[in-house]
Amino acid sequence: MTKVRQLPYGELAENGLNIRLAMEEATRCLLCDDAPCSHDCPAGTDPGRFIRAIRFRNFKGAARIIRENNILGATCAEICPQERLCEKACSRCGIDKPINIGRLQAFAMSMEKDMKFQVLEAGKPCGKKVACIGAGPSSLAVAAELAKKGVSVTILDENEKAGGVLRYGITPSRLSDDVIDQDIKAVTDLGVKIVLNKHVSKDDLCALMAEYDAVYVGVGQSASKMIPNMKGADLKGVDTALPFLKKARIANGKIGDLGNVVIIGGGDVAMDCASTARQCGAKSVTVSFVETWETMPASKKEVDYVVDLGVTIIPAFKPLEVIGDDKVSAVKLAAMEGNSSMTLDADTVIFAVGQKVSDDYKDIKADGKLFVGGDAALVRGATVVEAVKSGKEIAEAIAKFLQI
Ligand SMILES: Cc1cc2nc3c(=O)[nH]c(=O)nc-3n(C[C@H](O)[C@H](O)[C@H](O)COP(=O)(O)OP(=O)(O)OC[C@H]3O[C@@H](n4cnc5c(N)ncnc54)[C@H](O)[C@@H]3O)c2cc1C
Ligand code: SF4
The missing domain is CATH 3.50.50.60 (FAD/NAD(P)-binding domain)
Known part of the structure; x- marks a missing residue:
């Protein structure tokens, strides 16, 4: 394992695991019953189960467990604060050092990419359609969960590229475009449409509410x-x-x-x-x-x-x-x-x-077919894994509202 420190803009540190190192690290896992690491992931990524899959060389199964639970599995592997979440809870902390869960997750996600595993499927169309404003982590999670239930989802974002803060905030030396693109492909592979360069003002909301069965506002905190x-x-x-x-x-x-x-x-x-x-x-x-x-x-x-x-x-x-x-x-x-x-x-x-929510959306509240989540619903911004958690919860609430 090497780690490059002084990096020109955009060059990523090299700290990935190959198959041999990943198997060695997975072999250190105690295969805990009711795994504490899994309890402590806000998005429920379930390291206890995906590490077990890696340990038995079931790399596709590992990728499936991650994606089913956390559609931004590749991104979270790179930038999640694992040291205060899953790795802090790891039972091996009491013996020597925690399992390197982040690197094992990154390994499973790189296997998904290299082996072109298709691990998720869109649900049977249910006839409902939902619009998500913003193409950041929370909207991507809402969209993926609903697409798995057969909802037709369209995401609208004002930027040229999807990803929200992942794309335009976090530096590429910590999170590369390739990793973001891999996660967004997992969402669009489920049939989700992403419309870019589309600013949605508060006034545009009425038209969206009339056109769609539900609207999700995931505009984050884009003002300084x-x-x-x-x-x-x-x-x-x-x-x-x-x-x-x-x-x-x-x-x-x-x-x-x-x-x-x-x-x-x-x-x-x-x-x-x-x-x-x-x-x-x-x-x-x-x-x-x-x-x-x-x-x-x-x-x-x-x-x-x-x-x-x-x-x-x-x-x-x-x-x-x-x-x-x-x-x-x-x-x-x-x-x-x-x-x-x-x-x-x-x-x-x-x-x-x-950061704070832009003036346009600063007082927005969930109401009927309008749902609000991710950083836009918070006083202080949170983390990507919490935005995924919020997105999953909102998707459940929308599904309940749509009775699907
Ligand atoms: C610089 C920085 C570094 C961070 N580093 C980390 C980290 O290392 N690890 C971690 O876990 N978390 C990190 N975070 C926090 C994390 O990125 C956020 O919690 C997460 O991105 C929130 O997701 P979101 O979907 O709510 O909003 P966002 O990611 O903000 O996405 C909102 C999207 O909505 C779009 N939008 C806004 N208004 C409109 C409109 N009117 N019409 C159309 N589109 C609109 C925006 O352009 C954006 O694309 C960081 C945040 C920042 C700012
Ligand atoms: S808590 Fe640690 S040792 Fe136990 S299953 Fe999770 S990663 Fe493995």
Whole structure:
């Protein structure tokens, strides 16, 4: 197993398992009865069962178990926080170390792709049709579950490509287009139609409600939050996380000279901005946040990753103002405790201080044939595996409503 650290934009770390290593890892599994790992997957991906299948060289069976339970099985294998979910619950933690569930899941999904396994089937048409707004993880899960029940599903998304945050937020060095495409193919293979470049305003909802038997709103949290009254926030060179990540993804990392980059925020999104800026060739990248090292929200894995890429971390400082005439030239930070402050040279400043539902959908509520889920139904965004869970639950509610 090798792991490449300093990556140009879009190049994936090599950390896959071959058949021999996968069998060795699966052999470590205790084949627990009522497996704790399976209990602790929000989407019910059922590692206990798919690892058993791998152990008996039933790779197609493993792929089927994953896909039946979690239509985004390939994506979740790459970016799920397994260390605080299935792997944390693994019985082997008490003996030596947990089974590497994420890598085994990625192995089963790569076997599905390489061997062209077809593991799911669309249901017999039931005569009902449903529209999903947004082609992110939650809509993809709603669509797949309903298609398995024979519903005709159309997804509408404003972007050029499907995937939502998977495609335009998470950096390609953590999640490649190939993996996203594999999961989306699993959805379209069930007969789900995806209409792209289609913005659906709140006013368009009425027409959709008239045309479809039910409508699902899975628009995520696509607007950026900003620190209120931040001086200099409108200077050139100041950006927020999602637009910055999207620009980098669309331009394949070629977004011009970023110079010295300062990122404000201590979560995983800030870390994605930091690694992206680094991979786009920034002269220097600094991340600052109000929390301490111990209380910062980003996962340790992501922080270690950006530190390895040469990113400077400044905990426990808050931004006072962005300095510049027409264009940003510096950021002034103040310590959370005591009176010290510092001014950092900056050509680009990125605020990664949270996302929210766009104004159009911020007050949307489920009502009759209208269903709302995924990040759009939350105050704070969650994770992909939780969006899949939400999608599965909504699909059940829609099926009940449609009486199928
Ligand atoms: C930068 C970043 C990194 C993340 N990293 C991880 C991670 O490592 N692991 C993890 O598990 N989770 C991660 N997450 C969280 C995860 O991506 C989200 O919880 C998940 O994508 C939510 O899915 P969703 O379907 O609700 O919404 P989204 O993924 O946001 O998809 C919503 C879709 O709806 C579209 N849309 C919005 N409005 C309209 C409209 N009016 N008309 C048409 N289309 C519209 C959007 O363009 C988008 O394509 C990350 C999130 C971000 C922002
Ligand atoms: S908890 Fe660990 S050892 Fe038990 S079935 Fe799951 S992966 Fe195997």
